[in-house]
Amino acid sequence: MKTQVLFILGPTAVGKTAVSVEIAKLFDGEIISCDSVQIFRGLDIGSAKVMEEEKQGIPHHLIDIKEPTETFTSFQFVEEMKKKITEITSRGKLPIVVGGTSLYVKSLILNYNFGGVGVDEEFRDKLNKLLEEKGLESLYERLSSEDKTLAENIDRHNPQRVIRALEISHFKGEKKTSESEIDALVFALTLDRKTLYERINKRVDIMLKNGLIEEVKSLKDAGVTRDCQSMKAIGYKEVYAYLDGEISYDEMAELIKKHSRNYAKRQLTFLRGMDNVNYIDVENLNDAIKEISKKVKTWKK
Numbered sequence: 408m409k410t411q412v413l414f415i416l417g418p419t420a421v422g423k424t425a426v427s428v429e430i431a432k433l434f435d436g437e438i439i440s441c442d443s444v445q446i447f448r449g450l451d452i453g454s455a456k457v458m459e460e461e462k463q464g465i466p467h468h469l470i471d472i473k474e475p476t477e478t479f480t481s482f483q484f485v486e487e488m489k490k491k492i493t494e495i496t497s498r499g500k501l502p503i504v505v506g507g508t509s510l511y512v513k514s515l516i517l518n519y520n521f522g523g524v525g526v527d528e529e530f531r532d533k534l535n536k537l538l539e540e541k542g543l544e545s546l547y548e549r550l551s552s553e554d555k556t557l558a559e560n561i562d563r564h565n566p567q568r569v570i571r572a573l574e575i576s577h578f579k580g581e582k583k584t585s586e587s588e589i590d591a592l593v594f595a596l597t598l599d600r601k602t603l604y605e606r607i608n609k610r611v612d613i614m615l616k617n618g619l620i621e622e623v624k625s626l627k628d629a630g631v632t633r634d635c636q637s638m639k640a641i642g643y644k645e646v647y648a649y650l651d652g653e654i655s656y657d658e659m660a661e662l663i664k665k666h667s668r669n670y671a672k673r674q675l676t677f678l679r680g681m682d683n684v685n686y687i688d689v690e691n692l693n694d695a696i697k698e699i700s701k702k703v704k705t706w707k708k
Contacts, residue, residue, distance in 0.1 A: 409590035410496055413503045413703065416441075416512060416678060417596030418671035420606040422689050424457050426596060427505040428465050429696050434703055437466040437495045439488055441506030444640045446484070447475045449626055452619045453642035455610065468495075475626055475637040480571070485514045492589075501707075509677040510561065516681075518587035530577065534570045543569060550576060559676065564666065565639045592706045594699055595678040596689045607667045611642075615660060620646055641666045 413436065415427045427438055440446075444454040448471045457467060468491045473479050488504065488511065495502040504515070538546055546569050551558040554576040561568045598606070623638075623646040631638060633647050642663050649659035678684060685702060689695040 409588055410492060411501065411590045411592070411707065412492055412515075413501060414512065414516070414591055414593040415503060415505045415596065415699075416593065416684075417507060417689075418603060418674040418678075419455075419507055419667055420610050420671070421596045421598055421603060422692065423505050423507070423596060424461055425692065426687075426689065426696060426699070427503055428461065428463050430699055430703065431465040431501075431503055432463065433696075433700055434501050434707070435499075436501035436503040437468065437498075439491045439495070439502055439504045440467060440469045441488065441504050441508050441511050442470075443479075443484070443508045443511070444637070444643075445470050446473050446479055447471070447477075447637040448473065449475050449622070449629075449631075450637055450640070450643065452614050452617055452622045453640065453646070455614070475629075475631045476635050478636045481510050481514065484508075484511050488515055507674050509674060513677075513681075516587060516589060516591050516593070518589075530574060531570060534573055538566055538570070546570065546573065549573065553577075559673070562641075562670065562673070564669075567636055567639050591683075592685075592703065593681065593683060594685045594687050594702075595681075596695070597675075597686050598689060602690070603671060604668050607671060608664050611660065611664045611667060614642065614663075620649070623647055624650060641670055 413430070413434075415423055415430065417423050430436065431438055440457075442454065444450055445456050446469060447454075450456070456470065469484070469487055472487075492502045492504075504512070506512070534546065543564070543566050546566075547558065547563045550569060550573050553573070557572050557576055561572050563569065619642060623643055626638070626643075627647065627650060633644070633651075638644060638647055645654070645659045645662045645666070648654050649656060654662070685699075687695050687698055
């Protein structure tokens, strides 16, 4: 018998936290964060990490599980998600996967062994040399020619993601291993594009007001360098560049907004490419929660 897992997905700033907490309260669920940045301790403001008061007593998993100097592959993350799904189910609770990191979701639902290849240092060194010599765009074009689907589902501005994707493509790490053991009910939260972008811009302004620069400076002073995986994330890489005097404050703020909007666009593209997705407009939050609840009740019978 397949394990029932509820997915609440959507682009950044769409309102996944509020919706998922309410659904978890209604259906005795526990939330598994599917976010590649919230895994790092100390990356709170820039990752819009869920606050204790926002959780409303609902257990949240896979948040603050790694130091900001550590690395964490897609394969490792998915394996941890599988473990948490088993644990939550064994307690008689409903696992609810919440987030916007597309590749993790794809791997879990479709049971791909995504990233299930080790790091080949020799091959990675060659890619890093090509990065220095020809630039990131050249590597991304190579990835697109080798695996267009993989290329479309990653952050093309993140060198580490592009290099890792090239490794996976080269060593055939993304292969469907077996039929999925998950009975997935997938919801994708949506908003009018203009409204979503306004939310993103406002969120960035709030992050900066709430101390994002100070957060990054503290991490930098603690020895977290720009080469660390955590500092490749949107919001952190731009602030780091500002602290290093490479860009102005206004340029930094605008770049974070631009990169966040671009990321949201890629997330939406990914969701449109998935099968069996229930799209839920969250302009009216109460109506959205009612619509989701109705479908979950039918699914759980």
